[in-house]
Amino acid sequence: MDLGDGIMIYVKTGGGSIIDSVGYIDESVTGSLISGRKIGEIAVAGRLYTEIHTLFMMARNxxxxxxxxxxxxxxxxxxxxxxxxNFGNFGFDVPLDERNTRYPLFDTIAGLPSLCFDGNNFLKSGYAAETDITGGESLSIEMWVYDENPTAGEVIMGWQSEDGTSASAPLAWPAGIAGNDRWRHLVVSCGIVTETWYLDGEVVSSVPREMRIDPGHRIVLGGTSENTASFDGCLLTLRVHRDSITPAQVVHNYRGGGMLGTTxxxxxxxxxxxSDDKAYFTWSDADPGAAFMVVSEHFDQRVSLDWxxxxxxxDKDAFYARxxxxxxxxxACYENYGSFHALRLPVVSIHPKYRGDGIKYRIKIGTTDGANFMxxxxxxxFGYGMQFPGYFNPHExxxxxxxxxxxxxxxxxxxxxxxxxQTYMGMYQTVPSFLEMRDQNLFEASGRSYYHARLMFQHLAESPEYGPLFISKMWFDGANTAYPWITFKEIDPDPLTPLGYEFGRMVQKNVTWDYTIHRPLNPDDYYxxxxxxxxxxxxxxxAVVQGYVLLDSISGETGWLRPPKAKIPQQTGWNIVPLEPEGSEVSAELSGYRNEERGSSWxxxxxxxxxxxxxRYSDIFRDGESLSFTLNSDEPDLYFIVAAIPGNIMAVDMTGDVKSDAQEPFPYKVRFTGVQQRDMFREYYAKKFENISGHIHANGGGFVDNRAIVSATAYVGPGAYVIGTSQVLDSARLEDFAVVENSTVEDHAIVSGHGNVTGNSSVSAYARVRDFARVSNSSGLTEYGKVAEHASLESGNGNTxxxxxxxxxxxxxxxxDASGTAMIDHHFAxxxxxxxxxxxxxxxxSGRNPGEEDQDFNGLYMSMSFEEDHPFMAWDDHGINWGYLVNGASLVTDPAYGGVLS
Incomplete structure (x- = not known):
């Protein structure tokens, strides 16, 4: 409804309904710093340096x-x-064991949301007073306060230096005024010469100016300083005006009540x-008859009626019903994001020039033709979400x-x-476990799983030392678009458990996925x-192929094991190594191949x-240390985990060069006692196929399902399986622990190691599948094509x-399709x-990133010029086929030959 001059005001709705317009706004109060319109409710003296209200973004544990x-x-x-x-520093102004005594309590007092102090707690702002309110500059302090029994010396708020060693401008309950069981409106208006105190709109004193804020001081609620808390009462709101407030403004704000300015x-x-652009209808209220608008307490959506x-x-009916x-x-998202996660909600601008008028705005629910984005x-x-009308995407x-x-x-x-x-509301828009397990050794939030890479956030949130607010602190205190684990090291409130320790703890959880799964808001929804x-x-x-790591023995180093190159962790990458205990006592010694420039550490x-x-988890230990662990009698399964967290954490470009310093591999070494490695691949397939009727193939001794067709000339080794309607024909060979399931291997093709061909796929001619490689999903591999290490060819659609x-x-x-001499490696996807x-x-x-080249190298696979000096790698200039430097080899420069190994 158009109320004149384009002003459209809407009342609060309880659960979200389509409502009508009511009333006009008082034209005598502050105009919007955005539009200039007189839509404010609060009378503001100059601008509001500080405004806090218990209805807005007060996060609690x-x-x-x-x-x-x-x-x-x-x-x-x-x-x-x-x-x-902000006030409170996300809970990190005091040690963990003091949070529930030194921080004030959220409560409901006389029907209003309240911040309550008991004389021992405080809440400190994280920002210093602006120079235009310090010293003798004019200002006003306004609050709604509840104090049934104020005592002498009880200070409601003060200002202190950053370290709390000095204080200024304490504000105590007015002398001679008794407390009672209702909310009171208290104002101190400071002019150049005089300060005037008001209580419930009436002047209670006017004295020569005493209240002066020292430069650099910041607000402390609850006392003169954080070390001298004394207030035993509650606050509803606090406003610090940049100028001295007038008597008429005081009366206006008092009569408006404690909830003034919250609509x-x-x-x-x-x-x-x-224009016809959807943004026009979202951000303009001109021609209200051309738009359909819905409103709730904190949101609105405006959609073109022509559209x-x-x-x-x-479709119209479905929209209205939604x-x-x-x-x-x-x-629900508003409450969760603001009150539980301490995310700053877009009810005021991020730009200082548009803040301080006392006006808060509803959040836009933007509209698109169907795409979802920020x-x-x-x-x-202002930030908000974009989606099709009638839908709300929590992610955006x-x-x-x-x-x-x-x-x-x-x-x-x-x-x-x-x-x-939104997972705290039982909304799982992605489920991270499988993809994170598959890509475990990659740098965190790689392109292959970055929508799912929240496990470290969740681990920290579920760790009392940090909690969910620490993640928001990284957003608030991190440099613009900073790499989060650089920020972590800068603001870590618990340096006794460094980043590597926390990553280790997170990986331990990933063995059995020990994370809290929250119930949905609607108890009738599936949980x-x-x-x-x-x-x-x-x-x-x-997961059994990609999610568990079978370590390789190291030639010349008895007992030491290391990951295969394809599974070496990068920075923040990790491995899970299944083990078979030989008894109740096990131990491990951890080491690695060090690059001092990166501060290699595991x-x-x-x-x-x-x-x-x-x-059950052991302690976390570091490279250069040993760890012993005792198994209980009812613990048959055992795993070893390792995370690569170098001392020199670098920002990793999601589409950067895989041979860059940021994406360096961090190969570790481990030596166990009391265990053997456990081959989860063989174990899984032996269990899966144990009840299948079949026979032993005469040429090789491997298992052949009775439904399968295997030529007498084909070789099926003693550990291999041919399952389902598979065909192994001609001179094809299945060696080691190869598995072919409902697929074809023919001609001279070879599948070896733990290679797996499945899902109506075919391997033919002279093709090779080896190591832990997998061909699936109706894919083809032919001619001289090779799939090796832990690669997965799953093209489908008959692609080859x-x-x-x-x-x-x-x-x-x-x-x-892939053809010619293409080399596909590392974490290609x-x-x-x-x-x-x-x-x-x-x-x-599709695309081509730094380090990738679309040209014919005539079959070149590896090139070593020895011009790249590295502490443990013999560098491959062309691909990623580097070798380990052994027996003390080092790079030297020979004038006649260039780089050589000595």
């Missing part, structure tokens, strides 16, 4: 202790941003020009809060994090408490699992690798046709 409270005023920000300051307004861009009228009648659920979900109004500084609103909170993480982590806060475990079980045939540990599937193609590492090819060149990394569908 499970014990209702308030650990973070965002400033809605114009001042403050994180270490690298000016998005608006959110329509956010309007005054520079929007009319709606192009829809089929059934609206209440859309708004209900949006409101909406961002750069000029005004998280993106909006990320920008509002400070943009303190690298781009790929925006996606990893955007699938995490799977074993969601992560079942995600791995549902994909176990791949963190390891054991995980035992009992007969009920319950895990042919010619002299080589595919290895942990590469995945999920679409397209693309779906394009390839005829030549070298390809090493992930692209979204």
């Amino acid at each position: 499970e014990n209702r202790r308030v650990l973070n409270w965002y400033n809605l005023g114009y001042s403050g920000g994180g270490r690298f941003n000016a998005v608006g300051g 959110l307004k329509f956010n309007y861009d005054p520079l929007m020009t009319p 709606i009228n192009t829809w089929l009648a059934a 609206v209440p659920d859309m708004l209900e979900l949006a409101e 909406g961002w109004h750069d000029q005004l500084g 609103l998280v993106h909006g809060t990320q920008a509002q909170t400070g943009s303190g993480m690298q781009g790929n982590y925006w996606e990893a994090h955007a699938n995490w806060p 799977d408490p074993d969601l992560y475990r079942n995600n791995v079980r549902d994909n176990y045939e791949v 963190y390891g540990g054991f995980v035992s699992v009992n007969n009920d599937g319950i895990s 690798n042919s010619g002299y193609t080589t595919m290895k590492g942990i590469a995945i090819k999920y679409d397209g 693309k779906g394009q046709d390839i005829t030549r060149g070298k390809w090493f990394s992930w692209s979204w569908g």
Whole structure:
């Protein structure tokens, strides 16, 4: 409804319904710093340096202790941003064991949400007073306070230096005024000469100016300083005005009550020009008759009626029916993100020039033709979500809060994090366990799984030393688009457990996926408490190949083992090594191949699992150390974990050169006692095929399903399986522990090692599948094509690798043909046709990244010029086929020959 001058005001809705407009806004109060419209409710003296209200972004822990409270005023920000300051420092202003005594309590007092102090707790701001309110400059302090029995010397708030060693401008309950059991409006208006105190709109004193804030001091709620807490009462709101407030303004704000200024307004861009663009209808309220608008307490969605009228009648009905659920979900996200995760919600701008007018805005639910993405109004500084009308995507609103909170993480982590806060409402938009297990040795948040890479966030959130608010602290205090684990090291509140220790603990959880799975908001919705475990079980045939590491023995180093090259962890990568205990006492000694420039370091540990599937963790130990572990009698399963966390953490470009310093491999060595390695691949297939009727093949002694066809001339070795309707024909060979299931291997093709051909796939001519490689999903491998190491050819649609193609590492090819002399290696994951060149990394569908080349190298596989000096690698200039330097070999320069090994 148009109320004149384009002003449209909407009332709060309980659960999200379509509502009508009511009333006009008081034209006498503050205008919007964004639009200039007189839509404010609070009378503001100048601007609000600080405004906090218990309704907005007050994050608390499970014990209702308030650990973070965002400033809605114009001042403050994180270490690298000016998005608006905060109180409480996300719970890290005191040690962990003091959080539930030193931080104040969230409660409901006289029907209003309240921040309550007991005389021993405090809440400190993270930003210093602006110079225009320090010393003798004018300012006003306004609050709604509840104190039934104020005592002499009881200070409600003060200002202190950053370290708390000096204090200024304490504000105590007015002398001679008794307390009572209701909320009181207290104002101190400081002019150049005089300070005037008001209580409930009436002057109670006017004295020469005494209250002066020292430069650099910051607000402390609850006492004169953090070390002298004394306030025993509650706060509802605090406003610090940049100027002295007038008596009329005081009366206005008193009569408005404690909830004045809490009704959110329509956010309007005054520079929007009319168009058919959906953003125009989102951000303009001109011509209200042309738009359909729905509103809840904190959100609105505005959709062009012309667009709606192009829809089929059934689609219109479906849209209208979706609206209440859309708004209900949006409101649930608002509460979860702001009150539990301390994400800064887009109710005020991130730009200081638009903050401080006391106005808060409803959050946009932007609209698209069907795509989902983050909406961002750069000029005004508001983030929000974009989706089809009538839907609400929690992921996209998280993106909006990320920008509002400070943009303190690298781009790929925006996606990893955007699938995490909503899990606390039982909404799992991605399930991380299988993909993270498959890609475990890669740098975290690689392109292959970055939408799923939240396990470290979840581990830290579920660790009391950190908690969920620490993740938001990284957004708030990290440099713009910073690599999060660099930020972690800079702000770690518990340096006794460094980053590597925490990664080790996280990997221990990944053995049996010991993470909390939250229940959905609707108790009638399906709940799977074993969601992560079942995600791995549902994909176990791949997980058993890619998710567990069978270590290699090291020639000349008795007892020492190391990972195969394809599974060597990069920075933040990890391995899970299954073990078979020989008794109750086991031990491990951890070492590795060091690059001092990167500060190579590894963190390891054991995980035992009992007969009920319950895990138990050893201590975490580092390279250069040994660890012993005693198994209980009911713990038949044992695993060793290791994480590579170098001392020199580097930002890793998701599509960067795999041979860059940031993507260096970190090969470790381990020596066990009391265990043997456990071959999960052989164990899995032996169990899977144990009840299949079959026979022993005469040529080789391997197992052949009675449904399969195997030529007498084909070789099936004693550890190999031919299962289902497979055909092994001509002179084909299955060696070692090869498995062929419902597929064909023919001609002179060879499948060896733990190679696996499955899913109606074919391997023919002189092709080779070896190591832990897998050909699946109706893929073809022919001519002289090779798939080796832990690579997976799963192109489907009859796509084929042919010619002299080589595919290895942990590469995945999920679409397209490969031919010629193409070399596909490392963590390649693309779906394009390839005829030549070298390809090493992930692209979204198709692409070519740094270090990849699309040219014919005439079959060149490896080239070593010895011009690259490295502490443990003999460098491959062409590909990734480096070798270990052994027996003291080192790189020297010979004038006649260039680089040589000595």
